Structures are given as C-alpha cells and as structure tokens.
Amino acid sequence: MGKVFFHCALIFCAAIIFMSSPAQAEDVPFTDKFILWTEHRDELIDEYTLKHYGMICREIIPQAVVVHWTAFGTLESNWKFFYAEEMPDDEGRLNVASQFIVDRDGTILRLMPETKFARHIIGYNHCAIGIENVGGYNGREDLTEAQLAANVRLIKWLHEKYPTIKYVFGHYQQGKARASGLFIENVPGYYAIKTDPGPKFMRGLREELEGDGLIFYDE
Numbered sequence: 001m002g003k004v005f006f007h008c009a010l011i012f013c014a015a016i017i018f019m020s021s022p023a024q025a026e027d028v029p030f031t032d033k034f035i036l037w038t039e040h041r042d043e044l045i046d047e048y049t050l051k052h053y054g055m056i057c058r059e060i061i062p063q064a065v066v067v068h069w070t071a072f073g074t075l076e077s078n079w080k081f082f083y084a085e086e087m088p089d090d091e092g093r094l095n096v097a098s099q100f101i102v103d104r105d106g107t108i109l110r111l112m113p114e115t116k117f118a119r120h121i122i123g124y125n126h127c128a129i130g131i132e133n134v135g136g137y138n139g140r141e142d143l144t145e146a147q148l149a150a151n152v153r154l155i156k157w158l159h160e161k162y163p164t165i166k167y168v169f170g171h172y173q174q175g176k177a178r179a180s181g182l183f184i185e186n187v188p189g190y191y192a193i194k195t196d197p198g199p200k201f202m203r204g205l206r207e208e209l210e211g212d213g214l215i216f217y218d219e
C-alpha cells in the first residue's frame, strides 16, 4: 500500500484568508538579512520534513513561537553559521536555522520569510517560528532588557499578522508544550535536552504578552 503524505502547504492558502493584512512597513520591527536559499535547501527541507514529520513542509502555518538563545558567538558569527544550507557535521543534512535573530542591543534580523521552514526545535518546526537571541553564554541567563523588549515587539507583530499563533514557549519547555498537541516526531529517540532561553526570560515575556491571548507554560 502506497503512503500518502500530507502536504502542509496545501492548507496554507485556506488559512491565509484568516490572517489580517500585513502591518505597514514602518511598523515592521526588523530588517532583512537573508541566509542562502537555493533549490538545494528546499530539497534538504523535503528530506527532513518527510523523515521527521511524514509530510513535505516548505511553508508553515505559524501556530507557535519558540524562543532560543544561541549560547555562543555574536550576531555576525551566528548569521554566518545559519547561512549555510547544510549542517557542517551532520553528513550533508539540513542545517539548523531560525526565522529571526535578536542581537544583545535589541536589533532584530529576519533571516528568511517567516513562513519558510526552519530547523530550530525537534518536533515543532512544521508549525513554529523561531527567535534566536544572542547570548546564554555558558548556560547563564544573561539575555538583556533590550532583547526582552525586542522579543515582545516582534511577537506582538507576528501575532497580529498571524492570528493562527496560539503558543509561545522557550526551547527548554519543549516537553510541557506537548500539551498543545502540536508535537510530531517520527524518529524514535530523536530528542535533545535544552535549557534555552531560561525561565527568567520566559517569565518576562509572559508578563508582557499573556494578556494578548497567547498561551504560555509554567516555568
């Protein structure tokens, strides 16, 4: 019996009519600095999403925002790392990436159109927009007030543009977020323990955003 793969982009067109109009250009809280995107990245995405989610998923309908820290480097060094299509130490598989990255001074870069697929969290990439924050060196909760304000601004902007977004959680809350029903992972044992971006930062986001009808998880 042949396998039938659900194509997540098929319902994208249907969902888009529920989305409000894009914000005006002057409201956009980020600047674009896109990473490399050729047909090869699309092929690697097809391979990854078929293997892990049982579907082709080049475009996502955002239902969650996942917040990260980079744990190392600068804005520039992290951008260079995400630029490559293939993961350097992973036998030519899809590189990790994130739709957004926030520098320590609150500068936000968009690395790709926000509905493009990015590999940033096991189990949720098919429906989650990722925000990386430069910091978390040696696992310390060192993200700045400017980064918190920038994340609040960006998540408000995203939520307004995509009312399909219901959840905001930190990478370390990936287990609790299974209560959302969004988690999919077809490869047994494929899992990584995470601590980013720490409970302090998520508490700050929750205080600013929970009133907007977004769902957060306990620390």
Ligand SMILES: [Zn+2]
Residues within 6 Å of the ligand: 067, 068, 069, 120, 171, 194, 196
């Ligand atoms: Zn992370």
